[in-house]
Amino acid sequence: MFNRYLSRYASTPIFTIVGCVIILFVYNHVSLKPCRTDDKFLKNALPVVTTVYTTRPRTTAQTGDGYLPIDVPWTAAHNKDDYVKAKFDKSCYTATLPFHIPKALRNDSELHERDCVQRVPRAIIPGIRKCGTAALQHFLTVHPYITGPILEVHFFDSKGKYNTNGDSEPSYGWYKQQMPYTTVEEIGIEKTPAYVFRPPDLPRRVAEEMPPETVFIVTLCDPVRRAVSDYLEYNRKKTGTEEMMGLHKYVGETFESSVIRNGYLDQLNEFVDMGIYLKHLLRWLDHIPMNRLHVVDGGILAEDPALELRKIETFLGVPHFFRREHFYRNESRGLQCMSFPSTQHCLPLNKGRVHPDVALDVFKQLCDFYRPYNLALENLFRQKFTWTEIC
Numbered sequence: 001m002f003n004r005y006l007s008r009y010a011s012t013p014i015f016t017i018v019g020c021v022i023i024l025f026v027y028n029h030v031s032l033k034p035c036r037t038d039d040k041f042l043k044n045a046l047p048v049v050t051t052v053y054t055t056r057p058r059t060t061a062q063t064g065d066g067y068l069p070i071d072v073p074w075t076a077a078h079n080k081d082d083y084v085k086a087k088f089d090k091s092c093y094t095a096t097l098p099f100h101i102p103k104a105l106r107n108d109s110e111l112h113e114r115d116c117v118q119r120v121p122r123a124i125i126p127g128i129r130k131c132g133t134a135a136l137q138h139f140l141t142v143h144p145y146i147t148g149p150i151l152e153v154h155f156f157d158s159k160g161k162y163n164t165n166g167d168s169e170p171s172y173g174w175y176k177q178q179m180p181y182t183t184v185e186e187i188g189i190e191k192t193p194a195y196v197f198r199p200p201d202l203p204r205r206v207a208e209e210m211p212p213e214t215v216f217i218v219t220l221c222d223p224v225r226r227a228v229s230d231y232l233e234y235n236r237k238k239t240g241t242e243e244m245m246g247l248h249k250y251v252g253e254t255f256e257s258s259v260i261r262n263g264y265l266d267q268l269n270e271f272v273d274m275g276i277y278l279k280h281l282l283r284w285l286d287h288i289p290m291n292r293l294h295v296v297d298g299g300i301l302a303e304d305p306a307l308e309l310r311k312i313e314t315f316l317g318v319p320h321f322f323r324r325e326h327f328y329r330n331e332s333r334g335l336q337c338m339s340f341p342s343t344q345h346c347l348p349l350n351k352g353r354v355h356p357d358v359a360l361d362v363f364k365q366l367c368d369f370y371r372p373y374n375l376a377l378e379n380l381f382r383q384k385f386t387w388t389e390i391c
């Protein structure tokens, strides 16, 4: 009976129109848009990603349920004098302001007594650039058991400092010198957001040469906002080359003209490419196990830093110090800043800028492009990111 109807109506215009309407509906609503991608990675790797990587073990930090754990009483988290004791009594430095920047080194005999040496970091923040890495490093080094340099170290991505030519040993002595002195209990952390992207064999070198217990913390944020932030930063500094590490970085008069070429999204443009987090992180996961990589939701970090910091504390195995009361929103800058242990302070003015609106069609193209990668990323980490809702 059905076949009779099908053969009678299949060739009629009505049937064709209804068919087209259905196809158009699916095309527009079920997100099957190809985004003009001929990217082999997307086609070949995504099915692998969801099956291979989701079977890996996960750490407690990655399974956090979004609620702050019940506070273990720690007066250092409320009382400034107790904080100073917790941070400095056993440390290699004496207390100076601001407390999170190690400045006044103890004398030689005290350093020896405390087994203070400059060590390679136990934790590295290798990215993602423009996703709040500076705020993260700043906040983490306020923790009584965590310390690190405020400036980016750029060891693994620099030919001068790390021997990327391979003709002599890399200078780990130099790397250690960039780190503050630490006792064996303290965790040294460095952030260099360029590590995530380049050079291509960086993750392998880090995995092979750093101690196997080294862990990695990556902040991920809305890739469209990230691209705009990167564009603004490029214009602020007006440095760098247009061709960097094989990635094309065309910088036009506007953000839109930088990322759209001949009407299409320029996927190779570094501003765009950097937002394909999945691709970059998979390079790392080829060399380091999943349970040594902790992913921070940059959207939450920007709004409720204590929540993300508590998950990192669990991941690093340090006692919970951070409290929501340590943070306040600076309304004029629209940023979360700290008010403990010293006076209220925010990051410098080059962070937390007002972004221009992105033209709607460009915004949509970028969203459509990133959507499948973001979905696969959420599958990979079995985590819903707040910023994937934005598109």
Ligand SMILES: Nc1ncnc2c1ncn2[C@@H]1O[C@H](COP(=O)(O)OS(=O)(=O)O)[C@@H](OP(=O)(O)O)[C@H]1O
Binding pocket: 128, 129, 130, 131, 132, 133, 134, 135, 193, 228, 229, 230, 232, 233, 301, 302, 335, 336, 337, 347, 350, 351, 352, 353, 354
């Ligand atoms: N608490 C707090 N303070 C300051 N900035 C914050 C904070 N939380 C998130 N952000 C966002 O971080 C963006 C800068 O990212 P990064 O620090 O990773 O930039 S960099 O890679 O080190 O240049 C920065 O981007 P811009 O707004 O473009 O400046 C901020 O949006």
